[in-house]
Amino acid sequence: MHLPFCVERCGYCSFNTAPYTPGGLDRFLTALLRECDLAAGAPWAGGVTLDSLFLGGGTPSLLDAEQMAIVLARIGARFVSFPDCSHWWQLQRVGEVAAELEALWS
Numbered sequence: 651m652h653l654p655f656c657v658e659r660c661g662y663c664s665f666n667t668a669p670y671t672p673g674g675l676d677r678f679l680t681a682l683l684r685e686c687d688l689a690a691g692a693p694w695a696g697g698v699t700l701d702s703l704f705l706g707g708g709t710p711s712l713l714d715a716e717q718m719a720i721v722l723a724r725i726g727a728r729f730v731s732f733p734d735c736s737h738w739w740q741l742q743r744v745g746e747v748a749a750e751l752e753a754l755w756s
């Protein structure tokens with residue numbers, strides 16, 4: 651899942667990113683959740699079981715805990731996951747978000 655926003659553009663990075671603005675992130679998340687619903691309604695979606703989920707960017711740790719919970723809840727509501735489905739988050743500010751992620755998954 652692509653979350654493209656970054657506070658700064660790093661010169662060595664080849665990812666497709668966009669400058670972070672709170673309003674831009676909010677609009678993107680609204681569209682992302684809508685796209686999640688659309689994808690889940692596709693004829694092939696019922697045959698998909700997630701065994702890993704990667705959230706990268708961009709900088710997914712720009713999402714606050716509530717936004718992270720909303721994204722994870724929508725994916726969980728729309729798609730079947732294996733019990734041991736791994737989650738991969740491309741993070742900055744790891745120390746700051748580690749407690750939030752731990753709270754979400756406990």
Ligand code: SF4
Nearest residue numbers: 656659660663707708
């Ligand atoms: S995705 Fe990571 S490495 Fe690339 S510009 Fe954003 S913060 Fe820098």
